Amino acid sequence: MDLVVTIYELTKSFPREEIYGLTAQIRGASVSVPSNISEGAAGRSVLQFRNFLSVAIGSLNEISTQLEIAYRVGYLDRSKLLDIERRIDECLALTYGLRKSLREK
Numbered sequence: 001m002d003l004v005v006t007i008y009e010l011t012k013s014f015p016r017e018e019i020y021g022l023t024a025q026i027r028g029a030s031v032s033v034p035s036n037i038s039e040g041a042a043g044r045s046v047l048q049f050r051n052f053l054s055v056a057i058g059s060l061n062e063i064s065t066q067l068e069i070a071y072r073v074g075y076l077d078r079s080k081l082l083d084i085e086r087r088i089d090e091c092l093a094l095t096y097g098l099r100k101s102l103r104e105k
Helices: 002-011 022-041 046-072 078-103
Strands: none
Touching: 002 022, 002 078, 022 046, 022 078, 046 078
16 A cells, blocks of 8 residues: 555656556556455455465556656656665565465465
């Protein structure tokens, strides 16, 4: 959830013409992460939950790619990119760990 808030704050500075482009894509992918984790945890089987976690991992990687694009086109400076990438890596580690723990049961 903290990542979503950070993404929304970060993308406020993107150009107005990106509101339906890159801004919407990044925000949508960020909202997808906790949404899929929540939906997967809601009374699903272990296999279904693992699948929802895989979708969340995909969304985290999507965010990373989209932020790299934003950096390359000049919407983000390097320090902001590195900071948010650290946060994404943290989320990835937690989500991979949760998914792995479900496989071992």
